[in-house]
Amino acid sequence: MHSLTEVVSAFLFSSICVLRHTIMRIVIVLAVLTAVTGSPSVTIRPEADSTDVSAHPNSVPRTVKGSKIFGEQEVIFEEEDLEEVMETGELNPDHYPAQRAAKVVQHYLNSRCGSPYKLFMLNRVHSGNAEDVANSGRKYQLEISVQEMIGNTTEKCLAEVLFPRGKQQGSPHVQASYEKLLKINTTAQEEALYQQYKMKHSLLSAQNLPDSYGHIEPDMKPLWHLGAVASSFVMLSESTEDTLYNMAQVANVTQLATENDQLKFDYHVLLHDMVSQDIIPWKLLVSWSPPEGVKVLQMTKLPQCHDCEKPPITN
Ligand SMILES: *[C@@H]1O[C@H](CO)[C@@H](O)[C@H](O)[C@H]1NC(C)=O
Numbered sequence: 185m186h187s188l189t190e191v192v193s194a195f196l197f198s199s200i201c202v203l204r205h206t207i208m209r210i211v212i213v214l215a216v217l218t219a220v221t222g223s224p225s226v227t228i229r230p231e232a233d234s235t236d237v238s239a240h241p242n243s244v245p246r247t248v249k250g251s252k253i254f255g256e257q258e259v260i261f262e263e264e265d266l267e268e269v270m271e272t273g274e275l276n277p278d279h280y281p282a283q284r285a286a287k288v289v290q291h292y293l294n295s296r297c298g299s300p301y302k303l304f305m306l307n308r309v310h311s312g313n314a315e316d317v318a319n320s321g322r323k324y325q326l327e328i329s330v331q332e333m334i335g336n337t338t339e340k341c342l343a344e345v346l347f348p349r350g351k352q353q354g355s356p357h358v359q360a361s362y363e364k365l366l367k368i369n370t371t372a373q374e375e376a377l378y379q380q381y382k383m384k385h386s387l388l389s390a391q392n393l394p395d396s397y398g399h400i401e402p403d404m405k406p407l408w409h410l411g412a413v414a415s416s417f418v419m420l421s422e423s424t425e426d427t428l429y430n431m432a433q434v435a436n437v438t439q440l441a442t443e444n445d446q447l448k449f450d451y452h453v454l455l456h457d458m459v460s461q462d463i464i465p466w467k468l469l470v471s472w473s474p475p476e477g478v479k480v481l482q483m484t485k486l487p488q489c490h491d492c493e494k495p496p497i498t499n
């Protein structure tokens with residue numbers, strides 16, 4: 185549970201990027217954020233002072249590498265500098281092409297085995313390679329570390345991500361090896377939560393997870409995890425080589441009455457594409473039970489509105 189702060193901060197951070205601060209300002213915001221979330225473990229390394237973003241248009245500055253608060257890739261960039269450079273061959277693990285492909289693996293793992301007690305995040309890209317595959321698209325081979333945020337298990341995984349091209353257009357295809365993460369057994373917690381939700385006299389509802397202070401009530405955390413896992417289904421299906429999605433916030437969630445063993449929830453989530461800086465609202469119909477896992481029965485992209493354009497946290 186202690187790692188939740190890190191997860192929340194990662195998402196809040198992605199939202200803060202919407203404000204298009206310079207690197208230095210981000211560092212300042214970071215300090216404020218630290219105070220807000222009260223995370224004791226933030227370390228901003230000295231490199232934070234050097235605004236080294238000129239190196240490569242696709243580069244992900246190392247500015248906050250190693251600062252634990254984010255729990256994952258702190259992809260800061262100067263938007264003006266962003267160009268499409270489709271690298272082939274060995275990739276710089278810190279640059280966008282490798283990071284974007286690796287992020288897709290995170291969404292894949294969440295959609296395969298995420299739950300209210302299992303939430304996967306990309307921890308690090310160790311190495312990557314990209315090649316064009318005749319008539320079908322581009323294939324990335326990656327060595328990455330993935331972290332399960334709730335129990336805090338990290339595993340190095342080998343993964344392959346194919347972004348289809350041309351007539352093959354569609355969601356990326358992912359293959360990954362992740363034995364250690366598969367063995368995480370959350371049956372007991374899930375069963376307890378399931379019973380608790382099932383027995384409730386009134387249906388649950390919540391909004392703004394996290395709130396504008398980055399806070400989530402402890403008993404709402406499983407609903408937030410479930411929303412993050414469900415969002416990964418959308419982010420997996422929507423990802424291309426030109427996107428980098430994070431879930432920014434669960435705008436609201438309502439439990440629905442159900443006639444079978446599957447619990448059902450109506451989610452409104454805000455997804456943040458860090459490349460286009462768009463905040464995109466989606467409505468999801470989600471079902472969950474411990475034996476069946478998480479399923480997204482319907483996903484609907486909603487029109488962007490002015491309210492939605494604003495990041496969920498402004499100050
Ligand atoms: C997560 O696990 C890693 C390595 O096992 C450890 O260094 C780190 O402190 C843990 N994080 C938390 C928040 O417990």
Ligand SMILES: *[C@@H]1O[C@H](CO)[C@@H](O)[C@H](O)[C@H]1NC(C)=O
Binds near residue numbers: 369370371372
């Ligand atoms: C998971 O743990 C439960 C007890 O909490 C146990 O009954 C079950 O067999 C375990 N499942 C696996 C796959 O190890």
Ligand SMILES: *[C@@H]1O[C@H](CO)[C@@H](O)[C@H](O)[C@H]1NC(C)=O
Binds near residue numbers: 435
């Ligand atoms: C949930 O949020 C969406 C988008 O912000 C809004 O349109 C909808 O009315 C909200 N639903 C509830 C039940 O608050």
